[in-house]
Amino acid sequence: MSIDSGMVVYETRELISKFFNLGNPLQLCFTKNATEALNIALKGILGPNTHVITTSMEHNSVLRPLKYLEKYHGVEITIVWGNSIGEIDPDSIKQCIKSNTTLIVATLSSNVNGTVLPIEEFGRISKEYGILFLLDAAQGAGSINIDVKKMDIDLLAFPGHKGLMGPQGTGGLYIREGIKINPLLHGGTGSNSKILYQPEMMPDLLESGTLNLPGIVGLNKGIDFINSIGLSNLKCYKQMLFERFYEGVTEIKRIRVYSHIGKEKNSGILAINIGDYDSSEIVDILNKQYGIAARGGFHCAPLAHETLGTGVHGIVRFSLGCFNTIEEIDYTIKALRKISYGIYKKNRA
Amino acid sequence: MSIDSGMVVYETRELISKFFNLGNPLQLCFTKNATEALNIALKGILGPNTHVITTSMEHNSVLRPLKYLEKYHGVEITIVWGNSIGEIDPDSIKQCIKSNTTLIVATLSSNVNGTVLPIEEFGRISKEYGILFLLDAAQGAGSINIDVKKMDIDLLAFPGHKGLMGPQGTGGLYIREGIKINPLLHGGTGSNSKILYQPEMMPDLLESGTLNLPGIVGLNKGIDFINSIGLSNLKCYKQMLFERFYEGVTEIKRIRVYSHIGKEKNSGILAINIGDYDSSEIVDILNKQYGIAARGGFHCAPLAHETLGTGVHGIVRFSLGCFNTIEEIDYTIKALRKISYGIYKKNRA
Numbered sequence: 057m058s059i060d061s062g063m064v065v066y067e068t069r070e071l072i073s074k075f076f077n078l079g080n081p082l083q084l085c086f087t088k089n090a091t092e093a094l095n096i097a098l099k100g101i102l103g104p105n106t107h108v109i110t111t112s113m114e115h116n117s118v119l120r121p122l123k124y125l126e127k128y129h130g131v132e133i134t135i136v137w138g139n140s141i142g143e144i145d146p147d148s149i150k151q152c153i154k155s156n157t158t159l160i161v162a163t164l165s166s167n168v169n170g171t172v173l174p175i176e177e178f179g180r181i182s183k184e185y186g187i188l189f190l191l192d193a194a195q196g197a198g199s200i201n202i203d204v205k206k207m208d209i210d211l212l213a214f215p216g217h218k219g220l221m222g223p224q225g226t227g228g229l230y231i232r233e234g235i236k237i238n239p240l241l242h243g244g245t246g247s248n249s250k251i252l253y254q255p256e257m258m259p260d261l262l263e264s265g266t267l268n269l270p271g272i273v274g275l276n277k278g279i280d281f282i283n284s285i286g287l288s289n290l291k292c293y294k295q296m297l298f299e300r301f302y303e304g305v306t307e308i309k310r311i312r313v314y315s316h317i318g319k320e321k322n323s324g325i326l327a328i329n330i331g332d333y334d335s336s337e338i339v340d341i342l343n344k345q346y347g348i349a350a351r352g353g354f355h356c357a358p359l360a361h362e363t364l365g366t367g368v369h370g371i372v373r374f375s376l377g378c379f380n381t382i383e384e385i386d387y388t389i390k391a392l393r394k395i396s397y398g399i400y401k402k403n404r405a
Numbered sequence: 406m407s408i409d410s411g412m413v414v415y416e417t418r419e420l421i422s423k424f425f426n427l428g429n430p431l432q433l434c435f436t437k438n439a440t441e442a443l444n445i446a447l448k449g450i451l452g453p454n455t456h457v458i459t460t461s462m463e464h465n466s467v468l469r470p471l472k473y474l475e476k477y478h479g480v481e482i483t484i485v486w487g488n489s490i491g492e493i494d495p496d497s498i499k500q501c502i503k504s505n506t507t508l509i510v511a512t513l514s515s516n517v518n519g520t521v522l523p524i525e526e527f528g529r530i531s532k533e534y535g536i537l538f539l540l541d542a543a544q545g546a547g548s549i550n551i552d553v554k555k556m557d558i559d560l561l562a563f564p565g566h567k568g569l570m571g572p573q574g575t576g577g578l579y580i581r582e583g584i585k586i587n588p589l590l591h592g593g594t595g596s597n598s599k600i601l602y603q604p605e606m607m608p609d610l611l612e613s614g615t616l617n618l619p620g621i622v623g624l625n626k627g628i629d630f631i632n633s634i635g636l637s638n639l640k641c642y643k644q645m646l647f648e649r650f651y652e653g654v655t656e657i658k659r660i661r662v663y664s665h666i667g668k669e670k671n672s673g674i675l676a677i678n679i680g681d682y683d684s685s686e687i688v689d690i691l692n693k694q695y696g697i698a699a700r701g702g703f704h705c706a707p708l709a710h711e712t713l714g715t716g717v718h719g720i721v722r723f724s725l726g727c728f729n730t731i732e733e734i735d736y737t738i739k740a741l742r743k744i745s746y747g748i749y750k751k752n753r754a
Contacts, residue, residue: 356595
């Protein structure tokens with residue numbers, strides 16, 4: 057039974073490896089979520105007197121490990137700020153490179169407003185300067201095509217439960233062969249049992265303790281589903297929904313949109329606000345009165361909100377998926393129109 | 406939907422809290438396995454110039470983090486050795502206490518041969534000397550009654566997928582209120598979103614990123630099952646199976662038993678060897694010829710094998726569960742008799 061389990065785990069490694077073009081499936085370790093993968097990468101790579109460049113569009117899963125490393129381990133951080141829609145200029149990244157720059161870490165796309173970052177250019181810059189490039193693919197893996205070889209990605213962190221359609225409790229970290237990394241966890245690996253130190257071979261180096269086998273099987277089936285339909289077909293369908301949604305929403309008075317319409321510039325998020333209302337209030341009405349699931353507040357990305365100028369009221373975030381329908385899009389547009397009008401009336405009264 | 410999820414998670418925290426008598430459910434954080442829980446505890450508590458006492462019966466999930474802390478962070482380790490059946494003398498622990506002793510860490514019972522350690526006495530000693538006590542309950546949670554208040558346990562690490570009958574990918578760490586601990590992971594907690602540093606309140610301090618919700622629901626149902634039958638009833642049934650198995654196996658020639666028969670001295674494991682045969686070979690025959698699942702080799706506990714004198718051939722480990730039947734026990738005894746006789750004939754030929 058345990059050999060069969062091992063086979064399923066290896067098959068899933070291979071499946072993911074092909075999906076992201078990782079090359080060697082053993083360079084992939086499974087984690088409990090993208091946050092763990094990012095922590096392993098950042099804390100395993102960065103040490104005293106190293107310098108890391110990141111962006112203002114990052115999630116707290118990148119920012120908090122970096123702020124910790126800055127405070128306690130002498131790591132120097134440079135944050136490159138995005139423009140008012142969260143776009144990052146690759147040249148700004150380039151200009152921040154110093155002799156001790158070790159790593160560029162960036163999100164594939166913003167979890168706040170969907171803006172896609174110029175990942176291929178970050179990859180090119182990192183290769184040109186001999187710096188490592190860590191991609192946080194939490195927002196985008198399974199929606200945007202990722203090819204680590206073509207994009208010069210050295211380390212790739214991803215969750216299993218978002219675009220890859222696996223269950224919560226799954227994720228992974230890919231590390232290019234030859235990169236030296238210190239593990240975050242030490243423990244039983246089922247290999248070299250008699251040795252009191254962590255084995256150095258991948259993936260055992262970074263996989264301690266019992267793996268989430270049911271989760272990994274679910275992730276396997278999730279990726280299988282994406283492959284069976286085709287990532288580009290899914291993307292095409294979601295883009296159709298997105299455009300319809302975008303056009304409908306921008307027609308509504310008092311609504312301000314913070315997301316790109318552009319096909320390659322947005323991973324599928326529509327971020328809005330209505331007048332000066334707090335995003336949490338709008339989300340509450342959407343949920344209770346219309347049964348629509350959106351997320352308000354600050355989405356664990358404080359600097360992204362500073363970038364977009366939404367640090368006070370947050371943002372109402374709609375994240376479209378391939379299981380959404382045209383009817384749902386139209387229903388949501390209508391709901392937003394009613395809410396906006398209701399606010400207008402209330403303010404006039 | 407996310408509020409409903411939060412409710413289920415909190416309910417599970419409460420359920421576990423009652424199960425182990427933790428007091429405040431918020432002092433429990435969910436982890437991906439016991440190894441992560443042990444790593445958080447050991448690396449979050451121990452620092453330079455601290456001293457930790459442990460036993461030779463520990464799993465690599467305790468030993469490897471400790472050896473890492475010794476090598477890279479100036480932590481001093483004392484390992485108290487067990488006798489030939491893995492029993493640890495509490496007085497030996499006491500005698501190792503020094504002025505900088507910070508922590509005693511011990512397994513509830515050996516994952517190699519089932520020997521239960523004198524946990525209550527470890528708790529008493531730690532309280533007496535003002536030292537923290539971390540219990541690794543990977544082997545025993547759900548089989549042996551654990552009451553952290555009564556047993557003076559300061560930190561409790563446990564997996565969800567063994568005795569607690571949850572799925573793989575779950576586990577937890579309890580930390581007594583007032584203990585200062587540094588987190589291992591930093592990231593999004595859904596709380597204090599705007600702050601770039603990890604929040605200090607529990608459980609957010611130690612829970613970064615998306616939790617394994619389906620796993621936690623499964624763990625909830627597992628503990629529900631134990632509660633519905635009663636831990637003592639399950640224990641009673643398993644003890645009956647164990648005694649029958651033990652008596653049958655000890656009657657077989659060429660079999661050497663490494664486990665206690667005693668009710669309170671064994672968590673439910675029968676560890677054996679047949680003649681001078683390698684444990685892996687025996688396990689292979691059991692699996693292929695009889696469809697019996699046992700585990701050979703070294704069980705990620707190298708020092709336990711040194712303690713038991715099984716460092717060369719390992720051990721054939723049978724771990725009984727409440728879903729085993731009397732028929733399975735009798736069938737396994739017969740299988741072992743045949744294997745032992747087969748080996749005898751082969752050696753004579």
